[in-house]
Amino acid sequence: MRNIVLLGAPGAGKGTQAVLIAKEYNIPHISTGAILRKNIQEGTELGKQAKSYIEAGQLVPDSLVIDIVADRLGQDDAKNGYILDGFPRTIAQAEALDRVTTIDLVLDINVPFEAIIERLSGRLVCKCGETSHVDWVDSDRKCPKCGETLFVRDDDKPETVRARLAVYEKQTAPLIGYYEAKGNLVSVDVDGSDQVEDVFEKVKKVL
Ligand code: ADP
Ligand code: ZN
Numbered sequence: 001m002r003n004i005v006l007l008g009a010p011g012a013g014k015g016t017q018a019v020l021i022a023k024e025y026n027i028p029h030i031s032t033g034a035i036l037r038k039n040i041q042e043g044t045e046l047g048k049q050a051k052s053y054i055e056a057g058q059l060v061p062d063s064l065v066i067d068i069v070a071d072r073l074g075q076d077d078a079k080n081g082y083i084l085d086g087f088p089r090t091i092a093q094a095e096a097l098d099r100v101t102t103i104d105l106v107l108d109i110n111v112p113f114e115a116i117i118e119r120l121s122g123r124l125v126c127k128c129g130e131t132s133h134v135d136w137v138d139s140d141r142k143c144p145k146c147g148e149t150l151f152v153r154d155d156d157k158p159e160t161v162r163a164r165l166a167v168y169e170k171q172t173a174p175l176i177g178y179y180e181a182k183g184n185l186v187s188v189d190v191d192g193s194d195q196v197e198d199v200f201e202k203v204k205k206v207l
Contacts, residue, residue: 002025002027002082003084004021005084007108007179007185009165009172010116010120011161013111015031016199019129025083030072030082036065046068054154056163057162057167062092062096065087065093074100091174091175103179105186108185111191123156124141126151128143132144186206
């Protein structure tokens, strides 16, 4: 099981689990959200094109992300496996992915809707990639990993969160059926009280 796709609603904890999986299995963590945000920060052409979509909670056009991912998967460090986080997000992206690689396993992280809302509404992130929550950190909001100040992502505002969840239901959730039909989907059910480590234990069991 080397080429892995992570599926799950925004806030399901894909990013957090992807970091742990990448470390455990020594494979690169490829996050389209992180790549896009980096491009926005650096003011690249891609970043300029993606910005308005992301801020509105919409998906950026398939054409913008498909080539990036195909390129990234072609790099040397992805030859022995990778964990894809946030891609594919549409059927068209999944079909494009099937043209350039073979996916061994699709892991769906399934979290109840109420827990998703609760998490996204207090999510804090760090430049280093760490994710946290207002309920878990001290009031100074320092990153437990690198010490920088944690911040709220622009697209975690309540209106945008609602838009992202609607987009997930309509455009991304159909991928569950797509991969189920191929026979390489496994689901991990997470409930609101599961800690990061509990989820990772469940994940390791199915990988
Ligand atoms: P989350 O999973 O919490 O929504 P991500 O960091 O994966 O966060 O994505 C943030 C935003 O980046 C998405 O809402 C979307 O606008 C854009 N994005 C990321 N990956 C894709 C993709 N594969 N296709 C289209 N848009 C994407
Ligand atoms: Zn940090």
